[in-house]
Amino acid sequence: MRHDPALDPVRRAARPLDDLDDVDAVVRAAAGAQLVLLGEATHGTREFYALRAAITRRLIEQHGFDGVALEADWPDAQRVHRFVQGGLDDANARQALESFTRFPRWMWRNREFLRLVQWLRAYNDLQPQHRRAGVYGLDLYSLHGSIQAVLAYLEQHEPQMARQARERYGCFDHFLDDPQRYGQAAHFGLSEGCQREVLQQLQAMMAKSVPRIEEGRQTEDDLFHAQLNALVVRNAERYYRIMFQGSNASWNQRDRHMHQVLQRVREHLTRTRGHPARLVVWAHNSHLGDARATEMGADGQLNLGQLVREAAGPGESFNLGFSTDHGSVAAASDWDAPVEFKRVTPARPDSWEGLLHDTGLDLFLLPLGGDELQRLLAPPRLERAIGVIYRPETERQSHYFEASLSQQFDAVLHVDRSHALHPLDGAAPPQVLEEPETFPSGL
DSSP states (O other), X not given: OOOOTTHXXXXXXXXXXXXXXXXXXXXXHHTTOSEEEEOOSXXXXXXXXXXXXXXXXXXXHHHOOOEEEEEEEHHHHHHHHHHHTTOSSSSSHHHHTTTOOSSOGGGTSBHHHHHHHHHHHHHHTTSOGGGOOEEEEEEOOXXXXXXXXXXXXXHHHXXXXXXXXXXXXXXXXXXXXXXXHHHHHHHXXXXXXXXXXXXXXXXXXXXXOXXXXXXXXXXXHXXXXXXXXHHHHHHHHHHHHHGGGOHHHHHHHHHHHHHHHHHHHHHHHHHHHSSOOOEEEEOOHHHHSOGXXXXXXXXXXXXXXXXXXXXXXXXXXXXXXXXXXXXEEEEBSSTTOOOEEEEEOOOOTTBHHHHHHTTOOXXXXXXXXXXXXXXXXXXXXXXXXXXXXXXXXXXXXXXXXXXXXXXXXXXEEEEEEEOXXXXXXXXXXXXXXXXXXXTTTOO
16 A cells, blocks of 8 residues: 555644644634634534634634624524624523524534534623624525515614615515525526616615714614625525526625625724724635635636635635544435434545544644645645535545645644534434444444
8 A cells, every 4th residue: 555645744744632622723823814714524513613613712812803704694693693792682592593594503503603602692791892702694595584684774773765675675575485486587587687676775775874863773783784684685686596507606606795795894893893803704614715726616616715815915814624534423415304413434545534534643733834735735635525415325426526735725623533513403413323433344
């Protein structure tokens, strides 16, 4: 068996971690950045959430980061944001997560994220208003929820504008329960579409400013959240309209939207807090690892990580990928199907995960700087991505792609044996999925 020339350099560069709270090395590497991108190789691994939470807490508490932006819908994250800012609408953190109702609920309704929300509330309670960390959603699937949020804001603050907004958004009346049906009708000419109406409403919202009225009746934050919901409606309309043109078109629209929202949040926080805003971002590796270093990028896809790198100056962003070799994961077999607890097949030996497994280390950080590692880890290898759906029976076709590790990320956190998330809804992951020490040989 041929010895992999990258193995010994990787083993020398690896920095073993004692446990899931031992994130000193990660925080030191990331603390100087304006944007810290924390990926995940699956949407259902407990260790990934726990590690990201530990890193996020440290960056907020010790380095003054202003909050966390999530691969989640804006209105759902806004409810969490209000809670952690000291809002009284929800009695506790679990209640604040109840708006996460669309598939996959377990992505944000799980024990690890609940603990982070609880910590954020307790931390913020001790901070002045301008130092409180926020929670922001980057995604665009909330067409209906964002329309309702814009209308609710206008009814309360600008009733004279609410009637016109209802007329504009009335364009969606027959499609709000199924926005994909709107996209299909618009794409095939069965509907005139709502492009003009959503753009007009966004322009009207962006032209507004907070009037000088009695304190407490209206705030700049309220208006900002309403404007962002109007932006979501505009970009979601385009997303659903172009999704039938092919996967690249809709993927690129989604990640451009994420980047646009991230920029708007940073601009708002910088203006209202008086210092350059710094944020932690949580999303899948496929969104945060620079697409230009992957076969998807070669096929025309871009992603949030690429857009951040292109817009940021040297050292302004830090991009951390995550990987695992084997264990268990919370995932579904099909879209909108129930969550299952599945065994993660040991990684292919010709993959990046296989190389990291061969170090013999259980949990470690691999910085990807330095000429030797940059050179050795640049040639493409297979890399695994498990999203909300996991089909181990077709793993090579369904979950592997080629990528250059050293060009994708600034560092990688490897969890050799990982475990399924514990969703708040339903049973705990069964012990039967925990492999014996002799797995997979069974000896």
